[in-house]
Amino acid sequence: MSQNILIVAEHDGRTLSVATAKCVACAATIPDAHITVAVCAADAAAVAAQAAAVSGVHRVVTVEHPMHEHPLAAAIAPQIAALAGPYSHVLGPSSTFGKDLMPRIAALLETVQVSDIMAVESATRFRRPIYAGNAIITVEVLDGAKVVGTVRTASFQAVGTGAQAPIEAASPVAPPTHTRFVSVSAARSDRPDLQSAGTVVSGGRALGSAESFQMLYRLADKLHAAVGASRAAVDAGYAPNELQVGQTGKIIAPQLYIAIGISGAIQHLTGIKDARTIVAINKDPEAPIFEVADIGLVGDLFEIVPQLEQLIG
Amino acid sequence: MKRILVGIKRVVDYNVRIRIKPDGSGVVTEGVKMSVNPFDEIALEEALRIKERGAAEEVIVATVGPADCQPQLRTCLAMGADRALHVQTDTPLEPLAIARVLRALTEREQPFLVLLGKQAIDDDHGQTGQMLAALWERPQATFASKVELSEGKARVTREIDTGLETIEVDLPAVVTVDLRLNEPRYVKLPDIMKAKKKPFETLTLEALGVAPRAQLKTVRYAPPAQRQKGVRVNDAAELIGALKQKGLL
Structure with missing residues (x-):
């Protein structure tokens, strides 16, 4: 049985985060994975094109809405929940973006979340760290529940590029207005990124x-x-x-x-x-x-x- | 009444080096010191400071778990919470079920703010707050390092991977807290005595209309892979040599 996997893309509006290619690497270890990447953005074209090139990606779905100029979980979660119906797994990175977003999606879908997936044993069985990594547990998702998961990106090597997946647009649902972006004080740095530096x-x-x-x-x-x-x-x-x-x-x-x-x-x-x-x-x-x-x-x-x-x- | 609801969890104390049972069936908790999850203590501290500033009238602390959780709720009362709600169950609940319980408590208590730790230091799920916000159809502000309240709104600074993000949310809202939000106060002996007189209510899952369903089963506990023993070098030059030998320079 093929596993239909939806990965929520992390990006800054211009560039797809390497964390997404690591989620694809994790998803690809699920047997018979058919991988779709969802890009929620104000203008998704550039990021969608990068996602479509990631090796192993079969399809890219874009959801465009002005609210997605900044990645607010309250706005993105209902979009992903609306797309999630046909998927067996919905994955995102275990970055602050994914940690914020994925549980909100899981609750909208009334299903379980597996946090910090470090290894896949089967489509329903995963390994994850607890107690700050001082124990590793193997968990089994029961009764055919849809699996929402965050991927511990340090456990996976980013896949390369070379795919040419088709890109489709999905219509957005109206996001809530109760949450508003104000500002971000990102220190601009010319140095290598901490999470991907050698x-x-x-x-x-x-x-x-x-x-x-x-x-x-x-x-x-x-x-x-x-x-x-x-x-x-x-x-x-x-x-x-x-x-x-x-x-x-x-x-x-x-x-x-x-x-x-x-x-x-x-x-x-x-x-x-x-x-x-x-x-x-x-x-x-x-x-x-x-x-x-x-x-x-x-x-x-x-x-x-x-x-x-x-x-x- | 302007209420803040704080959710807490009883966990193995921060300073305990945990041990896995030899048969891989779990983590040894017998005879191990238990405490309030440190992130939840920070959540409670923030609630108390908000009340002390006059922006809230009552701080309610709640937990879900077995009878053993009582001492941790008492600690929270001693820190300054006004009353405690103990949703008592011997069944270990998954984050979604805990979120359903908290959702039922928001219905009962009508808080304008729910404060929680961003994660528990035992299972490291990091899900409950966001799940509650979704079920409640209210805003969430996770990993908070600063919370500013104004009429009907909260401005929250969040610790994210790229720096600090500020968002504005309408109230009521769920805020999960990060380490740098504040430093929790120490409990003083007279406060422990006073806490004994504070209202302490025990509730059941049935009374709150929550019927938990297990969706996740832990099949094995294992220790993490150990790193191989390293070598010592004597000075900077030797270090450079060792790195060159490994092809790292």
């Missing part, structure tokens, strides 16, 4: 100040790396919230993660478990970060970081 340089409380934290940006620039931070560093105001890595921040899977002055609370380790290589620099040899580090260096970060910068050249 290398991440991350700093913790031991940096001691926002000024010292700048040192990490210089190192990151030399490594063409993204910059991350522990919760302690964000709470202390050394780095903005969008840099937070961990259970309540971003879950990332770079090739190389360099943790500088991060002690390694369980909640932080949750966010980096899938990194290929973890480097830890910390003056405390007993810091828990060393338990997960592939390469550990005990020492004063204020000496080591400038040395690294110089050695990399």
